[in-house]
Amino acid sequence: MKVLVHHDDAERWQKALASRLPEAEILTSAAPTDKRRQADYLAVWKPPESLLREPEALKGIINLGAGVDALLNNPGLPADVPIVKLRDAGMAEPIGDYVRYGLLHFQRDFDRYRRQQRRREWREHAMTDKDDWPVGVLGLGAIGARVATMIAADGFPTHGWSRSPKHIDGVTCHHGDNGLATLLGRVKSLVLLLPDTPATRHIINDETLSRLPEGASLINPGRGSLINEAALLDALGDGETEGRLRGAILDAFPEEPLPEASPLWSHPRIRVTPHMAGPTPLGEALDQVASALRTLEAGESLDTVDPTAGY
CATH class of the missing domain: 3.40.50.720 (NAD(P)-binding Rossmann-like Domain)
Known part of the structure; x- marks a missing residue:
């Protein structure tokens, strides 16, 4: 051989x-x-x-x-x-930790405190309990299922979505187009762990982003092709005030390394990492x-x- x-x-x-x-x-x-x-x-x-x-x-x-x-x-x-x-x-554990960081970043208002620090503003925000912070995981393959289980174990109400029906203990599973619409309407943070296929490319677009509750956040340690960048930037607004989408943490991009001219680098409501979530x-x-x-x-x-x- x-x-x-x-x-x-x-x-x-x-x-x-x-x-x-x-x-x-x-x-x-x-x-x-x-x-x-x-x-x-x-x-x-x-x-x-x-x-x-x-x-x-x-x-x-x-x-x-x-x-x-x-x-x-x-x-x-x-x-x-x-x-x-x-x-x-073994990739699921570090990806799960990446997602946990992202969830705490928004649930504990670290994004807001970061902006306040730049303005030298001292103001505490009332904490939202984990059980009032539902999380959606798109993609329930080997890694997605493990990450969803880790999130649920941390105390976040966890919803998962896949094309076909799945059952995961502690996770509310949805499937199909109707299931996706239901999940999007319920979650404060959305995690992307889908593969790159013709059916998933730009699954995050104007229509799906509009279904998320006001002030929701996005975490993508999956594939860069899942997101329509123009729709994401539109949902985030100009950065000075919160748009429909509160913020995004992105680890994967259609072109890598991320080009220097990309507006994602400088947007104040986006955190960029260099495809390091799951070594x-x-x-x-x-x-x-x-x-x-x-x-x-x-x-x-x-x-x-x-x-x-x-x-």
Whole structure:
């Protein structure tokens, strides 16, 4: 079994994967062309088009992350090759902590105190109890379900939404178009953890933002394509006074790094972070990758990505 690794930290992944798969030959994309052509499997993160076209008898692709949009949108992606993505692999916990920070940022009025500090204004705001701060989580996959459970355990009334029905203890689950409308009308903070698919692109738009209660907030540690930027900026207003939307914490963007000219950088009601909410813990990820490769090599069934669905 020959596995070709492409990643910003490819040598580290190569060494760690070799220790888990001593029976395999683990290469990186820096290997000679003839070696790359012989690869049975690719273990990759945002590979170039040329790399996807090189293997002559590819058996499978492991996506070294939970988001597969960059891979599925790559014109070099071969047809009819099974794709396996990381499913949580330890990312849910740090993403959950990121969301918890975001919720406290708004629920405890840290956004307002920050603006008051700039004005040297000393004024306390009455605290809203957690049980009066309903939270909505869009996307109830492996990560979204775990994050929703963490939020509920913290005492926030938690609503979750997915395309098809789900059941999660402690979470009020909604589904379908009617369920989305119901959830949006009830929550003070909205968390985005959906995949990037044709059905989810710009799911946050003028219409959906208008359904949120006045003064709601948005937290996006998911995919940048979920938000219509113009609609978000319109809902936030000019920043001097609160618009319909109170504020947003954004970790993912359609173009990364976020261009210097983007108005998101300077908007006083937006906090920008550089796609750091859910770093991939190497150990757990490698265990998943090694297990998936052995399963594929054995010809056994495996939960693979559906390219038409986008996840």
